[in-house]
Amino acid sequence: AQTVTQSQPEMSVQEAETVTLSCTYDTSESDYYLFWYKQPPSRQMILVIRQEAYKQQNATENRFSVNFQKAAKSFSLKISDSQLGDAAMYFCAYRRSEGNNDMRFGAGTRLTVKP
Amino acid sequence: DGGITQSPKYLFRKEGQNVTLSCEQNLNHDAMYWYRQDPGQGLRLIYYSQIVNDFQKGDIAEGYSVSREKKESFPLTVTSAQKNPTAFYLCASRNDRVWNGYTFGSGTRLTVV
Numbered sequence: 001a002q003t004v005t006q007s008q009p010e011m012s013v014q015e016a017e018t019v020t021l022s023c024t025y026d027t028s029e030s031d032y033y034l035f036w037y038k039q040p041p042s043r044q045m046i047l048v049i050r051q052e053a054y055k056q057q058n059a060t061e062n063r064f065s066v067n068f069q070k071a072a073k074s075f076s077l078k079i080s081d082s083q084l085g086d087a088a089m090y091f092c093a094y095r096r097s098e099g100n101n102d103m104r105f106g107a108g109t110r111l112t113v114k115p
Numbered sequence: 116d117g118g119i120t121q122s123p124k125y126l127f128r129k130e131g132q133n134v135t136l137s138c139e140q141n142l143n144h145d146a147m148y149w150y151r152q153d154p155g156q157g158l159r160l161i162y163y164s165q166i167v168n169d170f171q172k173g174d175i176a177e178g179y180s181v182s183r184e185k186k187e188s189f190p191l192t193v194t195s196a197q198k199n200p201t202a203f204y205l206c207a208s209r210n211d212r213v214w215n216g217y218t219f220g221s222g223t224r225l226t227v228v
Binding site for chain 2: 004006009033035037042043044045047050091093095102103104105106107108
């Protein structure tokens with residue numbers, strides 16, 4: 001079974017600074033998708049960014065970017081110019097492209113942004 | 116606007132009672148999912164359904180049941196057999212025709228009293 005590991009239960013960053021959240025995963029598949037979700041205090045899950053495993057180019061969405069290292073099975077999220085609204089739980093997730101393709105989530109990283 | 120509606124937002128259950136959590140979507144999505152969220156454990160899959168009248172157990176299905184009689188609806192029943200039901204429950208859906216993440220509902224907080 002695929003597993004997703006987020007080794008940082010909590011992180012903090014100063015407003016306007018950059019922070020990187022770590023995620024590793026275990027799979028024997030070659031084709032899959034990776035996601036980062038944000039869960040603010042409202043508990044609504046919001047898709048931040050996604051990456052297709054067959055693409056070598058790292059995905060970018062405004063201030064959010066990923067460092068996807070397929071061989072190392074690593075998928076870190078970088079938040080640049082951190083804002084107070086970035087404070088939330090962040091979940092890394094994995095989904096196979098074929099077969100039973102339910103999504104597997106890591107345990108989450110709680111990000112605090114200090115003014 | 117299209118989306119997923121979960122109700123109720125908060126639910127209290129007495130021990131020994133069955134309760135049903137509602138999940139309705141108007142996105143015309145084929146696949147629907149139920150996850151349970153506990154502190155420090157992320158989201159764990161309870162049940163999922165890829166088409167109407169078909170569903171599969173996830174990792175923690177014991178003590179739960181579901182039905183998928185309509186494409187739009189995927190209710191979750193928490194039975195008295197679930198020994199520790201207090202948790203936050205999230206419903207999600209996905210369109211099989213395009214690769215994508217899930218669209219999530221706003222969740223139901225279930226508390227056993």
